Amino acid sequence: MSKTATDITVKTVAALMIGGSRKLWLEADDLLNKAIKEKGPTSQVGFPETAFYLPLANALLGLETNTLSDAKKILSSAMALLAELPADENKWETFLKDALSSGVAAILAEELICALRYLYGSEPQSDCPGFLPDTLLRSLGIQLVDGRISGIAVILGRAKDEKAAVDIVRDLQKRNILTLVGGNVDGVSIVDQLKDGGLHTGLESYVIPFGRDTVSIVYVLNFAIRAALTFGGIKAGNTKACVDYVRQRVPAFVLLLGGVDEVKAATGAGALAAGVPIITDLDLPEVRVPGVCAHEECLVKEFDHKKIVQKAVEARGIKIKITHIPIPVPCSAAFEGERVRKEDTHVQFGGKYSPAFEYLKMRKMDEIEDGKIDVIGPEIDLMQEASSAPLGIIIEVAGRKMAQDYEPILERQIHKFLNYAMGIFHMGQRDMNWMRISKDAKKAGFKIKHFGDLLAAKFHDEYGAIVDKVQIRLVTDEDEVKRLLPEARKAYAARDERLRGMTDESVDTFYSCTLCQSFAPDHVCVVSPERLGLCGAYSWLDAKAAHEITPTGGNQPIKKGNVVDIAKGIWQGINTFVHNESHQRVSQMSIYSLIDSPMTSCGCFECIVAIVPEANGVMIVNREYAGETPAGMKFTTLANMVGGGNQTPGFLGVGRLYIVSKKFISAEGGLKRIVWMPKELKEALGEKLKKRCEEALLADLLEKIADETVATESIELVKYLEKVKHPALSMPPLM
Ligand code: SF4
Numbered sequence: 001m002s003k004t005a006t007d008i009t010v011k012t013v014a015a016l017m018i019g020g021s022r023k024l025w026l027e028a029d030d031l032l033n034k035a036i037k038e039k040g041p042t043s044q045v046g047f048p049e050t051a052f053y054l055p056l057a058n059a060l061l062g063l064e065t066n067t068l069s070d071a072k073k074i075l076s077s078a079m080a081l082l083a084e085l086p087a088d089e090n091k092w093e094t095f096l097k098d099a100l101s102s103g104v105a106a107i108l109a110e111e112l113i114c115a116l117r118y119l120y121g122s123e124p125q126s127d128c129p130g131f132l133p134d135t136l137l138r139s140l141g142i143q144l145v146d147g148r149i150s151g152i153a154v155i156l157g158r159a160k161d162e163k164a165a166v167d168i169v170r171d172l173q174k175r176n177i178l179t180l181v182g183g184n185v186d187g188v189s190i191v192d193q194l195k196d197g198g199l200h201t202g203l204e205s206y207v208i209p210f211g212r213d214t215v216s217i218v219y220v221l222n223f224a225i226r227a228a229l230t231f232g233g234i235k236a237g238n239t240k241a242c243v244d245y246v247r248q249r250v251p252a253f254v255l256l257l258g259g260v261d262e263v264k265a266a267t268g269a270g271a272l273a274a275g276v277p278i279i280t281d282l283d284l285p286e287v288r289v290p291g292v293c294a295h296e297e298c299l300v301k302e303f304d305h306k307k308i309v310q311k312a313v314e315a316r317g318i319k320i321k322i323t324h325i326p327i328p329v330p331c332s333a334a335f336e337g338e339r340v341r342k343e344d345t346h347v348q349f350g351g352k353y354s355p356a357f358e359y360l361k362m363r364k365m366d367e368i369e370d371g372k373i374d375v376i377g378p379e380i381d382l383m384q385e386a387s388s389a390p391l392g393i394i395i396e397v398a399g400r401k402m403a404q405d406y407e408p409i410l411e412r413q414i415h416k417f418l419n420y421a422m423g424i425f426h427m428g429q430r431d432m433n434w435m436r437i438s439k440d441a442k443k444a445g446f447k448i449k450h451f452g453d454l455l456a457a458k459f460h461d462e463y464g465a466i467v468d469k470v471q472i473r474l475v476t477d478e479d480e481v482k483r484l485l486p487e488a489r490k491a492y493a494a495r496d497e498r499l500r501g502m503t504d505e506s507v508d509t510f511y512s513c514t515l516c517q518s519f520a521p522d523h524v525c526v527v528s529p530e531r532l533g534l535c536g537a538y539s540w541l542d543a544k545a546a547h548e549i550t551p552t553g554g555n556q557p558i559k560k561g562n563v564v565d566i567a568k569g570i571w572q573g574i575n576t577f578v579h580n581e582s583h584q585r586v587s588q589m590s591i592y593s594l595i596d597s598p599m600t601s602c603g604c605f606e607c608i609v610a611i612v613p614e615a616n617g618v619m620i621v622n623r624e625y626a627g628e629t630p631a632g633m634k635f636t637t638l639a640n641m642v643g644g645g646n647q648t649p650g651f652l653g654v655g656r657l658y659i660v661s662k663k664f665i666s667a668e669g670g671l672k673r674i675v676w677m678p679k680e681l682k683e684a685l686g687e688k689l690k691k692r693c694e695e696a697l698l699a700d701l702l703e704k705i706a707d708e709t710v711a712t713e714s715i716e717l718v719k720y721l722e723k724v725k726h727p728a729l730s731m732p733p734l735m
Contacts, residue, residue: 013260014096015085015086016265018083021105023266025075025106028075028109028113029075032068032072035068036068039068040068045065045118045119046065046115047114050131052134052229054074054115054222057077059225074108075108078105082102096287100269103272104270104273106270107271107273107274110267113215125212128210129210132208132223134226137227138583140178141227144250144251150176151175151251151318152251153253153312154179154271155179156182157258158193158257159305160281161193162193163197165193166198174331175332181210182209183214184212185257185259190257204521215267221271224250224274225246225274231249244275247275247276248294252276253279254268256282272292275292276293277294277316278299279301279311279315280299280302281301281308284301293316325453325458327421329446330422335420336416338422339425340436340438345438346442347380348389348434348435348437349390349391350434350435355481355485356433358394359491360410361395361397363469365400365469367398368470370470370471373474376475377478377480380442383476390475390477391435392480397459398468398469399468400468406545406549408545409546411537413462415515417458418455421441421450424438428604432606432624448474448476451474463549495539495542508559509557509559510527510558511555513527514556517554522582522600522645524600527542527555532658534599534601534658535604535605536657564588568590568593568596570588592665592666593667595611597647598651601646601648601653603644605623607623608635608639608651610633610642610650611651612714614715615726616673619676621677622678622681622684624680627708628708629708630706630711630712630717659674660688675721676717678707678708682702705726706720
């Protein structure tokens with residue numbers, strides 16, 4: 001039973017810490033002996049996807065544990081750390097050293113218990129990811145370095161009720177603090193409180209459940225200690241340096257909520273020994289001793305759940321970059337991956353529901369007024385629940401260092417910035433955007449004008465180096481949206497035109513784009529002069545300029561390196577880069593092939609190219625086309641299959657302009673393979689497609705490509721292709 005009584009003394013806590021450590025050691029010893037008996041001493045033991053064996057044992061003891069017999073060494077070292085139960089005194093100074101040493105034994109034992117659970121297949125638990133792999137450490141480490149994550153909170157136990165649990169986590173999210181939750185008090189776990197309270201957990205929300213028992217907190221501790229080995233370059237076994245690294249450089253803290261028992265106390269001692277302070281809502285005796293954690297606060301209490309996060313931030317000394325944005329909903333990168341479902345939507349703009357666009361334009365310094373935000377047309381109060389409305393977002397920026405080349409890069413940030421607001425969803429770009437404002441955001445007082453407040457603040461905050469002034473018009477009047485749209489489209493076309501004439505052969509460097517990793521964490525777009533990003537917003541020139549503005553951002557130069565297969569567009573340098581940035585999910589990426597290791601797709605593609613085996617060719621469907629296709633699937637079904645950062649041979653998400661590139665699936669024969677596309681896509685590509693057909697000496701191809709007026713299923717399609725003698729039918733087999 002957990003202790004919550006107010007009469008807990010220093011001695012009681014120390015006794016719990018040391019007693020709990022002994023209990024954990026015995027449990028690990030029992031489980032290990034059982035495993036050796038049942039599986040044999042040479043059976044392998046360890047965690048998936050790590051180079052650090054059992055990481056705590058590796059970092060703190062220098063042990064490389066591969067087998068059950070190796071694991072015996074962990075327990076013999078841990079035994080030497082176990083202290084005797086405390087004598088009859090009541091001061092921390094007397095007990096602290098012994099408690100911390102026993103705590104180290106406790107977390108070593110817990111790590112072994114979890115590894116044995118893996119051996120028996122009882123981990124990971126269904127809705128908790130279990131051991132956190134090295135690749136995750138790398139990507140989160142980068143976010144810690146660049147400030148996207150300001151700290152790491154570990155919540156152990158349970159809050160007083162679901163609402164308090166959700167409020168605490170929301171408070172942490174607002175501060176960009178990565179939150180790991182787990183444990184329970186008398187069978188009630190914070191994991192379930194959050195679930196029941198409707199809070200979405202997952203990496204994209206910065207909230208990860210680690211397990212419902214205390215022992216599994218070790219996944220967080222052995223995650224933190226690997227930072228010392230990975231980023232600190234510290235040698236395994238250098239205990240002091242490892243602990244110093246975590247204490248100084250990993251801004252982590254534990255929130256111990258709802259109750260304490262001896263296993264929790266022992267684990268807490270282990271966390272303290274690793275330099276991680278504890279903030280609790282329990283009436284425990286505080287520990288304020290210099291040299292254990294980064295500051296003297298080691299164990300501090302705060303009973304008010306509304307203040308506990310602030311207390312923790314202060315105790316750990318976390319620096320949070322707070323930019324006050326005057327909107328009535330929370331706003332931070334933690335909300336970036338949040339979706340607003342149809343039934344939760346108050347009003348939506350764009351998509352296939354209403355005309356909408358977003359356009360950013362550079363102006364001279366004296367042409368605009370900084371901070372001016374105009375709403376032209378009805379405000380949200382005049383928009384009915386579950387309705388659609390037109391919206392034009394026109395952003396004018398000026399700055400001494402601003403250049404026209406930067407316009408599309410800044411424009412693309414609209415997607416990221418709007419998604420920062422809780423209850424706002426944004427997808428797409430240019431005149432193919434789609435936004436939703438949730439009912440909750442509306443209830444909180446969110447207005448159309450707040451789009452402007454948010455965007456102006458974020459452009460100043462993140463692009464202050466080039467942007468001095470921002471003026472925004474938000475147009476909800478349909479006639480005005482339609483009047484302004486041609487000017488925006490003219491600018492989009494002019495940007496695309498700038499790329500003409502450049503070829504992939506004329507450069508030795510392509511660019512990456514990983515902006516969409518907020519939704520598809522393993523997705524990498526490789527942008528070349530002849531293949532733009534699949535959302536259609538990033539050309540090679542755009543990616544290059546984006547890299548110049550933000551050298552450490554999502555657009556990085558990639559040297560092509562040695563050729564692996566020139567016809568398929570495979571280079572060693574691209575493969576190595578994509579392998580790293582896809583978190584080892586993709587080892588080879590072809591730039592010109594649909595079949596052999598094609599590029600991954602996130603979800604932002606303008607069109608999907610899909611193989612039609614019966615026709616020995618491909619069909620292309622654009623996002624706006626809602627009808628049936630000869631692939632037997634509508635765009636939405638295809639999109640679910642293709643997206644998510646996966647390589648799907650035979651299917652490809654692409655930007656429209658890639659269709660008229662000479663490199664369009666050139667490994668499979670290019671343009672001649674296109675057998676079907678919707679009429680509106682054919683018309684939108686218009687002159688460009690006609691010109692490409694002529695260049696490829698296929699002047700009559702355009703008429704031979706079927707559309708929905710001719711066929712929407714494959715048998716009809718093949719009949720038509722035979723009738724018009726489509727060249728795909730006489731090409732080598734696609735598969
Ligand atoms: S689709 Fe590709 S190019 Fe476009 S924003 Fe996403 S990652 Fe970047």
